[in-house]
Amino acid sequence: MTIREQLTKHLRDGHGFVASGDLQRMEWRDSHGALATPSNISRRLRELKVDGVLEVQIRKGHAHYRLAQKVPTLF
Numbered sequence: 001m002t003i004r005e006q007l008t009k010h011l012r013d014g015h016g017f018v019a020s021g022d023l024q025r026m027e028w029r030d031s032h033g034a035l036a037t038p039s040n041i042s043r044r045l046r047e048l049k050v051d052g053v054l055e056v057q058i059r060k061g062h063a064h065y066r067l068a069q070k071v072p073t074l075f
Contacts, residue, residue: 001031001032002015002031003028003030003036003041003044004039004044004047004048006028006043007023007028007041007044007048008048008053008067010023011028011054011065011066012067015066016066017064017065017066018056018064018065018066019063019064020042020045020062020063020064020065021062022056023041023045023065024038024041024042025038025058028041036071045063045065047074048065049065052068053062053067053068054066054067055067055069056070
């Protein structure tokens with residue numbers, strides 16, 4: 001499962017808005033089993049936001065993400 005799919009699945013589980021930093025501190029592995037870096041997670045979150053899968057809310061200068069209310073079908 002790709003990191004994008006893992007992030008989408010995690011946020012689909014009803015966590016509401018989750019801070020980008022919290023997601024970056026979690027252990028995510030790519031489809032080859034390699035540990036993803038925080039910058040890689042941040043990049044994937046931004047990509048999902050551009051694709052319309054996630055919504056972002058900026059609170060005190062920090063990004064918080066949640067699944068968009070109407071999610072396009074990518075996976």
